[in-house]
Amino acid sequence: MQKDIISWFRMMSMILKYKDFLIETDENVYEPSDDTYLLLDVLEKMKIDNSLRVLEIGCGTGIVSVAVSFKVGSVVACDVNPYAVDLSEKNFKRNKARNAEAVNSDLFGNVKGKFDVIVFNTPYLPQSDDEKVSGPIDKAWDGGDDGRKVIDKFLLGCKAFLADGGYIVFLESSLSSYEKSVDYLGSLGFKVEIVGRKKLSFEELVVIRARLP
Numbered sequence: 001m002q003k004d005i006i007s008w009f010r011m012m013s014m015i016l017k018y019k020d021f022l023i024e025t026d027e028n029v030y031e032p033s034d035d036t037y038l039l040l041d042v043l044e045k046m047k048i049d050n051s052l053r054v055l056e057i058g059c060g061t062g063i064v065s066v067a068v069s070f071k072v073g074s075v076v077a078c079d080v081n082p083y084a085v086d087l088s089e090k091n092f093k094r095n096k097a098r099n100a101e102a103v104n105s106d107l108f109g110n111v112k113g114k115f116d117v118i119v120f121n122t123p124y125l126p127q128s129d130d131e132k133v134s135g136p137i138d139k140a141w142d143g144g145d146d147g148r149k150v151i152d153k154f155l156l157g158c159k160a161f162l163a164d165g166g167y168i169v170f171l172e173s174s175l176s177s178y179e180k181s182v183d184y185l186g187s188l189g190f191k192v193e194i195v196g197r198k199k200l201s202f203e204e205l206v207v208i209r210a211r212l213p
């Protein structure tokens with residue numbers, strides 16, 4: 001195929017199907033992958049009360065928030081990538097997720113209120129400066145030198161945004177030394193469990209749930 005036709009195809013957004021939902025993708029936004037689907041599986045199996053207030057950090061296409069929105073009271077979805085915020089809003093409308101809204105925010109920066117559940121499929125890849133990809137999609141992977149640049153800030157900030165008895169559910173990897181999160185959250189008094197695992201060829205993905213007593 002001619003080069004210009006190939007790049008035209010790459011620029012086009014696509015629609016993928018997840019369960020009954022149709023999710024539009026965009027070349028500037030992280031496309032749902034193994035990590036997304038592992039997190040979705042875990043959330044699907046979790047007993048979630050239909051009155052809960054949920055915050056998703058790093059919503060990407062909005063696929064996780066769309067799926068969760070039908071099980072809970074309300075969802076605030078945020079992302080530091082403005083393309084992800086616009087795309088999530090589109091996907092909320094497309095799927096009639098009327099209780100979900102998207103906000104442009106660097107972690108908790110523009111988030112107000114307290115939440116019963118905070119969900120985050122984190123950017124956990126160790127990445128040096130010369131491995132950076134151009135554009136805001138780089139934030140989807142960039143975990144800094146040790147993969148923990150964003151995760152550590154998230155863990156430091158989350159307690160202030162959790163309602164009494166609330167919990168966080170987040171995904172990271174053996175590449176970001178997830179045991180450090182388990183130990184740190186334990187030291188803050190959270191009850192910590194690994195609620196999902198998937199081995200891939202070069203890493204193990206884990207989903208961690210940590211609840212405030």
Ligand SMILES: C[S@@+](CC[C@H](N)C(=O)[O-])C[C@H]1O[C@@H](n2cnc3c(N)ncnc32)[C@H](O)[C@@H]1O
Binds near residue numbers: 063122141
């Ligand atoms: C691995 S992707 C996950 C996207 C989507 N939730 C999914 O599961 O397909 C990580 C997302 O976190 C966002 N992100 C990275 N750093 C962030 C930050 N400091 N604040 C908010 N979002 C951030 C990225 O832009 C990206 O959309």
